Amino acid sequence: MNFQNNLEFAKSLDAQDELQHYKNEFHFPQHNNKNVIYFTGNSLGLQPKSTKKYVDDVMNDWANMAVEGHFYSEKPWWDYHERFCEPLSKIVGAKPSEVGVMNTLTVNLHLLFVSFYQPKGIRYKILCEEKAFPSDQYLLQSQVKFHGYDPSDAIVEIKRREGELTTRPEDILAKIEELGDELALVFIGGVNYYTGQVFDMKTITAAGHKAGAIVGWDLAHAAGNIELNLHDWQVDFAAWCSYKYMNSGPGNASGYFVHEKHHTNKDLNRFAGWYGHNKERRFLMEPNFDAVEGANGWQVSNLPVLSLAPYLASAEMFAKVGMEKLIKKRNLITAYLEFILHEIDKEIDGTEFEVITPSNQNERGCQLSVYLHGQGKELFTYLMQNGVITDWREPNVIRLAPVPLYTSFEDMYNFGQILKQGILNK
Known part of the structure; x- marks a missing residue:
């Protein structure tokens, strides 16, 4: 698929996503009265509303x-x-x-x-x-x-x-x-x-x-x-x-x-x-x-x-x-996130970060680990303060997990824009 780094394209992917409605089945932390972009399901998954x-x-x-x-x-x-x-x-x-x-x-x-x-x-x-x-x-x-x-x-x-x-x-x-x-x-x-x-x-x-x-x-x-x-x-x-x-x-x-x-x-x-x-x-x-x-x-x-x-x-x-549907969306949304990361890197100067998770879909799940070049924990802090919940691992890796049950393609696009702003603001 030929991805595009714009909001309309991201929304078009969401419109085709047969699992999109499951996002409404989970409780989200709030940032400025909006759902956060939640990338830490590889650490603690969100609470399903049915749990109670x-x-x-x-x-x-x-x-x-x-x-x-x-x-x-x-x-x-x-x-x-x-x-x-x-x-x-x-x-x-x-x-x-x-x-x-x-x-x-x-x-x-x-x-x-x-x-x-x-x-x-x-x-x-x-x-x-x-x-x-x-x-x-x-x-x-x-x-x-x-x-x-x-x-x-x-x-x-x-x-x-x-x-x-x-x-x-x-x-x-x-x-x-x-x-x-x-x-x-x-x-x-x-x-x-x-x-x-x-x-x-x-x-x-x-x-x-x-x-x-x-x-x-x-x-x-x-x-x-x-x-x-x-x-x-x-x-x-x-x-x-x-x-x-x-x-x-x-x-x-x-x-x-x-x-x-x-x-x-x-x-x-x-x-x-x-x-x-x-x-x-x-x-x-x-x-x-x-x-x-x-x-x-x-x-x-x-x-x-x-x-x-x-x-x-x-x-x-x-x-x-069913795992088959989850894996199908996982592959697509993780690939789109990887595309967004590379696009943002090119828009800046191409040296800001490196995806260290294998690009081969057979060698990865829904986590992308991003090695930050020339960036410190300040970027991680900026993301957290702007509604992106992600994970920091020493010395300078952020882990991003677009869990297919409750992340959207629009989330991936919006994350890219926040990430870009965080790097430009340093």
Whole structure:
């Protein structure tokens, strides 16, 4: 498509957008009595207007039924989590029996590592990407220390080449082959939080398995953003937060995936709890653990239903829209934002900023990371003060995520004009 950097063209794209009306289904912060341009859905998604009803339903059932709400509310609490299996399976490309929701992201990853990081002999190393999100770095360090290894030896980072800002796929595959029999686990973020680069999960997973390793993914920036086929790719395990692209609220519950090939493996360690026990016999209070078959067998504690309610509101919205439509708009609106950025750069002097996210649509989601040349945090502050909510990462990167559910093409044009003015005003 031949894009144009003008308001009329942006409005014409909005008029053709079959998801345009979903923008009205969300609450926006206000700036001068107008909706802000919101680019930080990769950090915290906006609140769907339907969320309040889902939470109020639980509150009303608690008020009116008390403990009986576990069994007699419209959505009984004791199996509330099972309502996520179908919609989440479509979002991540899994069977309903392979997904569940509990706890928060890093807690779930630690629980999954109990099962899937089992170092033995020379096979103890973990491969991860350079500049992984800090919580993943801390997770890996503590896990290898727990097993008695030195993180500087047991954790191997795939380095970016000198002068390059993204990781070359061939370097990941080469490192997997190099580590060979020493490799216990490949664990990478499906989308790098800093650059927005999407990794080839299918190819990397196959390479890890060929080397005899387990392969797991942190999908915090991937779930609800990119196409995933975890079952077909034979991914061993994965987990994701729900508060970014899936709009469930700050710090909310995490989804997780365990491939069905592991569901009946009695040799896997796991930290057991009451809610992972045989559902039909749970209230017999038996002394020995009998895991639910499927991902729900990794459940541990009683359900945080008040936390799950906002997530369910969003998950059901995703089920209604479908990932295919979201990805179609994501590709178009992200491409238009990239075009706007380049146009504004040319209108100034062509040296003000650089998009470091890959231009190939297969290697990115809806995030564009922009490296500011000759600009400091003042530009970020200017944007924030003029109704553009974006994200700053040191040393001088702003991250822009045009989430397809609630950003418009007109937003992209207006952002370009504000950005241009901010640079000219410095």
